[in-house]
Amino acid sequence: MATLTLNPALDMTVRADGWQPNTVNSGQDMHLSAGGKGVNVASILADWGVTVTATGLLGAENAGSFETLFRAKHIQDAFIRVPGSTRVGVKIVDHAKQETTDINLPGLGATPELLKALEAQLDELTASHEVFVLAGSLPPGIESNYYARLVAKLRAAGKFVALDTSGPALTAVLNADTLPNLVKPNNHELSAALGRELSSEQDLLDAARTLLTRGADLVAVSQGEEGALLVTRDETVKARPPRVPVVSTVGAGDAMVAGLVAAHLDGLPLPAAARRATSFSVGTITRLGAHLPPRAELDAIAAQVDVSVLKTSDRLTV
Ligand SMILES: Nc1ncnc2c1ncn2[C@@H]1O[C@H](COP(=O)(O)OP(=O)(O)O)[C@@H](O)[C@H]1O
Numbered sequence: 001m002a003t004l005t006l007n008p009a010l011d012m013t014v015r016a017d018g019w020q021p022n023t024v025n026s027g028q029d030m031h032l033s034a035g036g037k038g039v040n041v042a043s044i045l046a047d048w049g050v051t052v053t054a055t056g057l058l059g060a061e062n063a064g065s066f067e068t069l070f071r072a073k074h075i076q077d078a079f080i081r082v083p084g085s086t087r088v089g090v091k092i093v094d095h096a097k098q099e100t101t102d103i104n105l106p107g108l109g110a111t112p113e114l115l116k117a118l119e120a121q122l123d124e125l126t127a128s129h130e131v132f133v134l135a136g137s138l139p140p141g142i143e144s145n146y147y148a149r150l151v152a153k154l155r156a157a158g159k160f161v162a163l164d165t166s167g168p169a170l171t172a173v174l175n176a177d178t179l180p181n182l183v184k185p186n187n188h189e190l191s192a193a194l195g196r197e198l199s200s201e202q203d204l205l206d207a208a209r210t211l212l213t214r215g216a217d218l219v220a221v222s223q224g225e226e227g228a229l230l231v232t233r234d235e236t237v238k239a240r241p242p243r244v245p246v247v248s249t250v251g252a253g254d255a256m257v258a259g260l261v262a263a264h265l266d267g268l269p270l271p272a273a274a275r276r277a278t279s280f281s282v283g284t285i286t287r288l289g290a291h292l293p294p295r296a297e298l299d300a301i302a303a304q305v306d307v308s309v310l311k312t313s314d315r316l317t318v
């Protein structure tokens, strides 16, 4: 399978317990990790034992930690190198309050020449890969309908396509004629993309079901520590995570996408897919960077995920 990251990020996680805005704070620790949504999905799927190719646009000047990650996890590096440095993603974690604050920057601009090279790379990968994960924001220079057009192209070629993005790029996909097989917005991203407040779980379910009638096969709406709603045309599942000591929530959503793709590859039924995806997310937030814990720890987390199958007509309480 292949992941596409048009806007990777070198995530700088600063631990500053009890930090306050608008004042001077002391930090305890700093950690840099190669990230960005598709990179994280690739990293977690590789931990699970899946053969992964990672493509996209990567700044040539600070590619080292990405290359180290790809080598360590045997991820095939199909990134197009871009002049300049990949953006830094600033993540401030407060272990005392169990809070994570993200500051995501715009990223390196793409040029028509780079997009041409990327298109050729994607065509080559289409010939040899069946599953594609398109993940993360679009950098400057890429039109907001980029994913929408790519989803149509990949699905016309018979590929399984998963999408995790936000903002205008998500709006464009959700309004297009061809939807991805799997879409995983969080509740805020889905509200913003549809331009209306989805304030109850019933609102989220209704929105998800509309996307299913328009061609998606699985809509997973994640809701942070509340868990996630996973909806197919036949079934609706709510997966609630166990409470864990959170090191950083960065990568929680990417881990969920990775878990859902791993479940798809194994043909798991929806409740088992929900359990696996949630265990991947919870396992990831107990450590820095997008990495799965050892198998025994992951299995123990999976056993603690609360999965309930809802009737289509069930009204949920928030
Ligand atoms: N604080 C938390 N405690 C336990 N599980 C969490 C927490 N935050 C996120 N998760 C798990 O990670 C999943 C994805 O998280 P979410 O924050 O919704 O994704 P995203 O990173 O895309 O916004 C959730 O469905 C949940 O299972």
Ligand SMILES: O=P(O)(O)OC[C@H]1O[C@](O)(COP(=O)(O)O)[C@@H](O)[C@@H]1O
Pocket (backbone or CB within 6 Å): 007, 009, 011, 035, 036, 037, 038, 040, 089, 104, 105, 135, 136, 137, 138, 166, 249, 250, 251, 252, 253, 254, 255
């Ligand atoms: O591409 P975007 O939307 O700007 O997000 C980039 C950020 O998302 C991450 O992939 C984490 O995503 P999630 O926490 O949503 O799983 C970071 O590694 C990266 O800094």
